[in-house]
Amino acid sequence: MSNSTSKNRRLALVGALAVAGAALAFISFGNIGENLVYYWDPGQLIAAGDKSIGATIRLGGVVKKDTIDWDPDRSELAFTVSDGVAEVNVHCTGAPPQMFREGIGVVVEGTMTKAGIFESSRLMVKHSNEYKAPEEGTSVEELYKTVEAL
Amino acid sequence: MKNRWEIAIGILGFLMLAVAHYIGLFVSPAEAMMGDVGRILYAHVPTAWVGLLTYLVAFIAAIGALLSGKAAWDALVEASVEVGLLLNAVLLIQGSLWAKPTWGVFWTWDPRLTTTAIMVVAFGVVLALRRQIDDPQRRLTISSVATIVAFVNVPIVYMSVKWWRTLHQNFSSPETVDPMMVIPLRLAAFGMLFISTAFVVRRWRIAMAGLRVDFEAPDLPAAPTPLKVED
The missing domain is CATH 2.40.50.140 (Nucleic acid-binding proteins)
Structure with missing residues (x-):
């Protein structure tokens, strides 16, 4: 396997994880919830x-x-x-x-x-979120x- | 037979599911507000748990594929995304069937439902991409990147009921579920886990059969195009 493809894959991995992390951080810590209810x-x-x-x-x-x-x-x-x-x-x-x-x-x-x-x-x-049995009788x-x- | 254990785990899973649903349908009590309809809990919640877990396997496999460039990891991406997508689709159907008699509607765009629908589309794109790319290394790289990006949505789906206002119920826990309902729920969850494991392993074998050839001889000429008959 050539070095350039494995280098490209590593770059792709770093890029994908960075995009994924940024998107998740934006959604979880951003205040989307305040605008979108x-x-x-x-x-x-x-x-x-x-x-x-x-x-x-x-x-x-x-x-x-x-x-x-x-x-x-x-x-x-x-x-x-x-x-x-x-x-x-x-x-x-x-x-x-x-x-x-x-x-x-x-x-x-x-x-x-x-x-x-x-x-x-x-x-x-x-x-x-409560799942109860019916009351007796x-x-x-x-x-x-x-x-x-x- | 080298696939003996995966058949065994699949059969064990089906048996556990059968016992779980027998208990769920005939032994456990009906739900206090939903009545008998509430028993779909034992199918719906395990499907959700195992579906999200299968996507987690796909995410890990995608990282493994990008680090190693090996066909084995690439095949695991293909297998786990496909099984995850199947569970995801089943999940949406179960949810709709449950929603109509309880909430009053088949569908509403609440955050949990919307993100779950996005999840189907995102992982569907991963599979579609894989069909479009012939070069095995390019296919591995692009579909793994797509899997990692699609996976962002998975923790969002899980947390959506905590983060936002939804119609969907919040997390339940053993404290909020009747003990006689927890038993079939747990049993069905492990049954689904075993069945899905067997599916992923089997699907991985099928993917490997094709990918091994692709990876060893990526430069083989493509299949000849069929002859065109002049009219």
């Missing part, structure tokens, strides 16, 4: 004020207790998303996913209206009746 929390949405009206936004937070209003006849759902401090009222149509309930994390996609209600076109339910079938229980 998957969702806003209610506090950020409210702080944006009128700027948020009309734009497509993802809003994430927890479904506040005693705020779920489900109208099965018109298939309309209203609830409040909270981050513990700020709150936003959300309205959407269609049956929510089975896991939807009070106190669970949700991410909703939609737009803020002038009336101050977040009109959601897509409701996503977040599962925590609950059957699996009951888990699927959440919509009826709302």
Whole structure:
């Protein structure tokens, strides 16, 4: 094997590792996270004020207790998303996913209206990193009746 | 037979996976919020772990290939990238199937999902590059560099749930998972690890069969182009 090819390979290795290291450092230590967020929390949405009206936004937070209003006849759902401090009222149509309930994390996609209600076109339910067995005496079938229980 | 042990480890892996999923489907409890759907955990999480690990093997093999210039390391790059890509694709399909009944959507551009999709594309490019280059030394150098650069994304995929807001759940640990769920999860993880090891070794042998010839006689003329029939 000629010396020049093995020298080229070493150069390629050093170059590749340098590029890889720089890219990783940029992403992990840079503040990309501040500019690129998957969702806003209610506090950020409210702080944006009128700027948020009309734009497509993802809003994430927890479904506040005693705020779920489900109208099965018109298939309309209203609830409040909270981050513990700020709150936003959300309205959407269609049956929510089975896991939807009070106190669970949700991410909703939609737009803020002038009336101050977040009109959601897509409701996503977040599962925590806890995987637990059902409480004693609950059957699996009951888990699927959440919509009826709302 | 020199490939006896890899067949043995593959069979052992399949048996462990079968036992793991039997326990996961019939012995372990359903998940408190997701119900029976939650049992896909035992397939999805091991696929993710072993997939990322296979890409780590590819990264190490790429460094070995660039340092040595040897066909054996080059073949390991080809084998581990291909098996990693397979696991990565399976991972995305499993994730989608799990996401629809639980999150409510098949797909969303959250950081974990987005970086995982980028990972498929990046390592797919590595394999595509390998098919495009005929000179074995050039192929080794270029595909190893591409593998090292593509690997940057792997720790990002892993850390994405910690670094950014996601819909995907954060890391779970034995403290956050029911003990009866930890057992099939661990067993399936080792089963996947053994199966994938057998796949990589087998794929490495196949790659070696071709590359050995390439590396020993890189100047052989290319296969003749088929005759064109004038019309």
